[in-house]
Amino acid sequence: MSKNIKLISIVLFALFSFFILLKGLDKSNIYSPEIKESNVDFNFKAKYLFSEEEVFINELLNNEGMSLINIWASWCSPCRDEHAYLLNLKSLNKLSIIGINYKDDEKNAKQFLSELGNPYTNIITDPKGINSIEFGAFGVPESYLIENKSKLIIQKFIGPLDDKAFAKIINIVQ
Amino acid sequence: MVNQLGNYSLYIALLISIFIIIKTSLSFRNSSNVLSGNIFSLISVQSLMVIISFLTLIYAFVTSDFSNETVYNNSHTTKPLFYKISGTWGNHEGSLLLWLLVLTIFLFLFTIDSKNLSQRYRTLTLFFQEIIIFGFLLFILYTSNPFANIFPIPPEGTGLNPILQDPALAIHPPILYLGYVGTSIIFSSALGAIISGSVNKSWASHIKRWVLISWVFLSIGILLGSIWAYYELGWGGFWFWDPVENVSLMPWLCLTALLHTVFTLEKRGTFQSWAIILSITTFSLSMSGTFLVRSGILNSIHTFANDPSRGVFILCFLFVLILISIFIYFFYQKTITVSSTKTFLVSKETAVLVNNLFMMFFLSVVLIGTVYPIFLEVINNEKISIGPPFYHKLIIPFLIPFLFFMAIGPNIKWIKDKMGKINLKDIFIFIISIIISYIFVNKFGVSYLLSLPLFIFSLFLFFVTIRDFFGKNINISQKISHFGFSLLILSILLNGVLAKEHSSNMRVGDEIKFLDKIIQFQNIEVIKKQNYQTLIGKFSIVDKNNSLSLKPEIRIYDQPETITSEADISSTIFADNFLVFNIIKNDGFYNVRYQIKPFMIWIWISVLLISLGGILSLKKKNV
Numbered sequence: 001m002s003k004n005i006k007l008i009s010i011v012l013f014a015l016f017s018f019f020i021l022l023k024g025l026d027k028s029n030i031y032s033p034e035i036k037e038s039n040v041d042f043n044f045k046a047k048y049l050f051s052e053e054e055v056f057i058n059e060l061l062n063n064e065g066m067s068l069i070n071i072w073a074s075w076c077s078p079c080r081d082e083h084a085y086l087l088n089l090k091s092l093n094k095l096s097i098i099g100i101n102y103k104d105d106e107k108n109a110k111q112f113l114s115e116l117g118n119p120y121t122n123i124i125t126d127p128k129g130i131n132s133i134e135f136g137a138f139g140v141p142e143s144y145l146i147e148n149k150s151k152l153i154i155q156k157f158i159g160p161l162d163d164k165a166f167a168k169i170i171n172i173v174q
Numbered sequence: 175m176v177n178q179l180g181n182y183s184l185y186i187a188l189l190i191s192i193f194i195i196i197k198t199s200l201s202f203r204n205s206s207n208v209l210s211g212n213i214f215s216l217i218s219v220q221s222l223m224v225i226i227s228f229l230t231l232i233y234a235f236v237t238s239d240f241s242n243e244t245v246y247n248n249s250h251t252t253k254p255l256f257y258k259i260s261g262t263w264g265n266h267e268g269s270l271l272l273w274l275l276v277l278t279i280f281l282f283l284f285t286i287d288s289k290n291l292s293q294r295y296r297t298l299t300l301f302f303q304e305i306i307i308f309g310f311l312l313f314i315l316y317t318s319n320p321f322a323n324i325f326p327i328p329p330e331g332t333g334l335n336p337i338l339q340d341p342a343l344a345i346h347p348p349i350l351y352l353g354y355v356g357t358s359i360i361f362s363s364a365l366g367a368i369i370s371g372s373v374n375k376s377w378a379s380h381i382k383r384w385v386l387i388s389w390v391f392l393s394i395g396i397l398l399g400s401i402w403a404y405y406e407l408g409w410g411g412f413w414f415w416d417p418v419e420n421v422s423l424m425p426w427l428c429l430t431a432l433l434h435t436v437f438t439l440e441k442r443g444t445f446q447s448w449a450i451i452l453s454i455t456t457f458s459l460s461m462s463g464t465f466l467v468r469s470g471i472l473n474s475i476h477t478f479a480n481d482p483s484r485g486v487f488i489l490c491f492l493f494v495l496i497l498i499s500i501f502i503y504f505f506y507q508k509t510i511t512v513s514s515t516k517t518f519l520v521s522k523e524t525a526v527l528v529n530n531l532f533m534m535f536f537l538s539v540v541l542i543g544t545v546y547p548i549f550l551e552v553i554n555n556e557k558i559s560i561g562p563p564f565y566h567k568l569i570i571p572f573l574i575p576f577l578f579f580m581a582i583g584p585n586i587k588w589i590k591d592k593m594g595k596i597n598l599k600d601i602f603i604f605i606i607s608i609i610i611s612y613i614f615v616n617k618f619g620v621s622y623l624l625s626l627p628l629f630i631f632s633l634f635l636f637f638v639t640i641r642d643f644f645g646k647n648i649n650i651s652q653k654i655s656h657f658g659f660s661l662l663i664l665s666i667l668l669n670g671v672l673a674k675e676h677s678s679n680m681r682v683g684d685e686i687k688f689l690d691k692i693i694q695f696q697n698i699e700v701i702k703k704q705n706y707q708t709l710i711g712k713f714s715i716v717d718k719n720n721s722l723s724l725k726p727e728i729r730i731y732d733q734p735e736t737i738t739s740e741a742d743i744s745s746t747i748f749a750d751n752f753l754v755f756n757i758i759k760n761d762g763f764y765n766v767r768y769q770i771k772p773f774m775i776w777i778w779i780s781v782l783l784i785s786l787g788g789i790l791s792l793k794k795k796n797v
Contacts, residue, residue, distance in 0.1 A: 003504065003507075006504075007500070007501075007504045010500055011497065011500060014493060014496055014497060014500065015493075018489065018493045020548070020549050020552050020553070021465075021471065021489055021548065022486065022489060023552045024471050024548045024549075024551065024552045025471055025485040025486060025489070129735060130757075
């Protein structure tokens with residue numbers, strides 16, 4: 001009898017662990033190199049795309065609410081795919097979308113925006129790609145949802161935004 | 175073309191696997207002798223098929239065949255040949271193929287090695303091992319086929335993650351896998367032995383070799399990973415209690431307990447249940463390790479698979495195996511014949527039991543620390559992060575008695591020993607340890623959790639293991655391993671206590687005073703290499719007597735674009751001088767971190783000594 005109880009309890013425990021882990025799989029994390037959240041350095045200067053002025057990214061993040069930093073380039077075809085999502089996100093009041101134009105030719109970048117529309121509140125350029133790498137970016141496109149006040153990265157989206165990411169952003173922002 | 179060859183050999187291996195499983199399961203009923211020539215040649219063909227497909231993948235990597243999706247995702251034409259080859263297992267698909275390769279080769283060797291044992295036991299072991307192979311083949315073919323094609327063929331690949339381009343890391347996965355996969359043989363064999371009722375001394379002396387092999391490879395594999403973290407990640411540490419590190423430590427702890435248990439079983443015929451349960455647990459832990467690393471459930475540097483269907487597959491497979499083994503254990507428990515010889519409280523058996531209990535405790539701490547955050551997040555949606563303080567606080571207090579038992583345990587006799595045997599020498603050594611530790615702790619003002627007793631007992635163990643070299647007990651392999659362990663604990667302690675660090679922002683030409691030394695940033699040089707550009711900083715560390723020149727690098731890889739820092743480390747037998755620098759902004763300032771890490775090299779040496787003990791033990795017929 002006691003043997004059976006032992007067996008049943010072990011099996012139940014194993015099944016419990018199984019379902020927990022199964023559920024845990026839905027929340028897969030993506031590793032990003034060197035993400036010590038407090039250490040993310042927004043303190044670098046970059047030139048605006050549409051003017052010759054330079055700005056610290058910090059200054060773009062100083063209002064209430066949240067920002068979506070989106071790293072993009074005119075030469076990147078997945079960026080075209082996600083553009084519609086960004087245009088839709090533009091309507092959210094609490095969210096400002098900051099574009100980082102990655103290793104791009106300014107003329108092509110402007111052409112890209114006039115063709116597809118401009119979802120961005122501000123766009124800064126990163127012609128050498130160094131600043132994006134400082135963020136821990138893998139490549140383009142990539143988006144970071146940031147809470148302006150605490151400067152914490154709430155969520156990283158590696159690769160183009162999709163329905164799931166879109167729903168998640170709306171969910172978090174609201 | 176060649177790509178297809180690899181793919182089809184995997185399908186052939188799968189068919190063979192199914193055939194062997196059916197054939198062996200039929201033979202349980204009519205107890206016919208299936209392990210005759212036929213099955214053996216099938217096993218050989220299966221290994222050959224997997225070897226062929228593995229070579230095909232290597233070939234695809236070497237020739238940069240980008241019609242292969244795995245190659246496209248993980249390689250690049252400008253990569254050096256060495257990293258093209260190591261890129262084969264530096265990704266999810268290839269590393270699973272490596273798992274499978276080791277699985278089949280080990281089964282092949284096992285079949286040769288076990289010729290003198292009972293047919294029933296061999297057939298059963300073969301059956302379970304083929305089930306594991308079958309599971310992995312299915313997994314590879316349906317969720318992560320390394321031979322998937324892309325069309326149109328891309329002109330260029332996307333490159334291997336540069337932090338993986340390191341010699342230690344190129345051989346780390348194969349070595350670690352030999353250890354992990356070795357536990358699968360132990361698992362199958364334990365199930366085979368319990369069903370066939372042959373959990374006895376001769377089984378122990380047979381399986382002991384496999385336990386030792388896995389244990390040695392696992393130890394060296396962990397060591398290599400740790401060396402890589404130290405040199406490449408530039409964090410200046412060798413163990414971070416990262417979930418993925420824990421995942422390799424857990425089977426090691428379990429395997430260490432199993433090793434001692436199997437020795438006891440071989441000598442004294444006791445601890446059968448321990449041996450079986452530990453065998454099952456060790457393999458389950460290795461598999462969970464694969465699951466945790468490969469499924470992306472953990473947030474760690476090692477996760478490169480993010481396809482949830484893969485995670486679900488391994489998870490189901492893992493739990494099917496665990497449930498099967500639990501049922502088999504409970505169902506066939508009665509076949510274990512309890513040995514009639516009595517053991518007394520003061521005996522080597524008790525010492526081994528104490529060792530096992532401590533190992534199980536350490537294992538639970540690591541397991542909870544690794545898995546609890548996942549459980550909590552699922553149940554409560556709360557994120558917590560468990561770091562080194564948790565492990566230190568839970569492990570250190572129990573490490574102290576553990577060190578004590580480890581010092582006295584090996585000298586106790588089997589069956590029964592006298593309490594009053596504690597001799598004057600031991601007491602003398604103990605008093606000396608107390609005095610040295612007391613002076614040391616006061617001089618350096620060490621103050622963390624239980625530092626004084628920790629020092630006393632690690633020194634005590636250190637001296638006792640040295641003294642044991644001169645004892646008449648001839649088991650040299652055990653002495654080396656235990657001495658290695660005491661050296662490891664002592665080096666880690668000294669390293670932790672005496673390490674010094676300085677970090678500041680510097681420009682070329684700056685000088686900084688640190689302790690009695692001056693750190694000078696002399697110049698910076700840019701060199702173009704095959705697939706990266708490197709900035710070499712020249713620093714010198716000047717103190718009263720001499721100066722030391724260090725040249726750390728910042729590498730900017732093109733494919734994929736990544737910046738890595740290569741620390742420059744100058745090692746002596748007393749201390750490592752560790753210097754690493756990073757780009758901050760484009761204004762000429764660099765973040766420079768300088769560390770003095772005492773006795774670092776002894777940590778590596780001591781792990782090698784521990785493994786050496788295992789290797790020596792393998793060579794001897796009668797341990």
